[in-house]
Amino acid sequence: MILTVTPNPSLDRTYEVPSLDRGEVVRATGERMDPGGKGVNVSRAVAAAGVRTVAVLPLGGAPGALVAQLLDEQGIEVAPVPVTGQTRSNIAVAEPDGTLTKINAPGPELAEREQESLLATVGERSAGADWIACCGSLPRGLEPSWYAELVARAHAAGARIALDTSGPALLAALAERPDVVKPNAEELAEAVGRPLATVGDAVKAAEELRELGARAVLASLGADGQLLVDDAGAHFASAPVDAVRSNVGAGDSSLAGFLIAGGTGPAALASAVAHGAAAVQLPGSVMPSPSDLVPDAVTVTADVPLDRVLTEPAA
Structure with a gap:
């Protein structure tokens, strides 16, 4: 069983449009409404794979009930x-070329x-629970140390923690040694305070997060693939x-x-990349099923292409 924690969930509406023209009336060609928030999405993907999951989240008002x-x-x-x-309501506008414009409420x-x-x-x-996945931004009222407290309590109870957050909340939690952290390239660059131009830069940044306390780092590098840095070294998959x-x-x-x-x-890295x-390649925030x-x-290698320039360098 995988338990997810989403401190700031949302009701997500996604509209597919031919193009997004500011100041014009834009007619959607498709729309979806989904429960949102990073931990919620993890639960949805876990459930789609046929694995039991429990979603812990604060809910309020009509959006929360929905x-x-x-x-x-x-x-x-x-x-x-x-x-x-x-509970907040978010809007995403998806264009045919893959461009996505998001409006996230606080x-x-x-x-x-509470x-x-x-x-x-x-x-x-x-x-x-086999894992507790703590994911997403913190809502107003929660200090950056809130995730650190959650990781400490979970470890005291013998649970493994996966943490997907960014900024001060990520840095504060590292001291409690989460079992895996999952930044994207931008979040990884923010955490180490410098831009990342190559896969090698990302490896060095991941190693720094491990020095600060993370036991493993699973980094998403966008179109280039994903990187796993742990006690066994570094692996790259795409x-x-x-x-x-x-x-x-x-x-x-x-x-x-x-x-x-x-x-x-x-093997877990390969599964991450496949998912x-x-x-x-699916619309809105639809989670993939096994089919x-x-x-x-998926290609996985320990021969990490350190000199490969990232398609989207992280500032």
């Missing part, structure tokens, strides 16, 4: 933490009692993608694939 309903319809067990504020501010209730619920529901339809939730699908496959080693490659995966197309 998020719970949509998750229930997807066979995901929800452990809601009632909050006074309304979300409600959590009171101190913050503690969220931590307590994680503790109550984590029994029997897979061809025919056409990018939407990258919403692709990183979350990758983390789900990694954890489903055990959360360690090259991510499948996700970007969408092409595992034989």
Whole structure:
């Protein structure tokens, strides 16, 4: 069972449009409404793979009730933490060339009692969990140290933690030694305070995060592939993608694939890449099912192409 924690969930609406022209009336050619938030997406991908998952998340107002309903319809067990504020609603606009424009609302501010209730619920529901995936931004009211407290409590209870966040929240949590952190290239560059131009730059940055406490680093490098740096060294994996339809939730699908496959080693890295490659070829934030995966197309190597220039260098 994989338990996910999403401190700032959302109700996501995705519109597919021929083009996005500012100041004009744009008619959508397709639309979707999905429960959102990074941890929620991980649960959705885990459930799509037929693995049990429990989603812990604060929910409030009509949007929160709809998020719970949509998750229930997807066979995901929800452990809601009632909050006074309304769950945020986000909008994504997808163009045919893969360009995605997102408008993310800030979300409600959590009171101190709501913050503690969220931590307590994680503790109550984590029994029997193979992994706890803590994902996404922190809502207003939560200090950057909140994830660090969650990692410390989870480790004290004997659980393994996967952390997917960024900025001060990521740096604060590293001291508690999360079992794996999953930054993208931009988040990795932000964490080490310098730009990344090559795969080798990303390897060095990942090693620095390990020096700060992360036991393993699973880094998404966009179209170039993914990198895993752990006690066994560095491995690089990639897979061809025919056409990018939407990258919403692709990183979350990758983390789900990694954890489903055990959360360690090259085989888990290959699963992460297969899930991510499948996700970007699906509309909106649709999570891939096993039939969408092409595992034989994934290439994994310990001969990391250090000099390869990143398609999208991280500033």
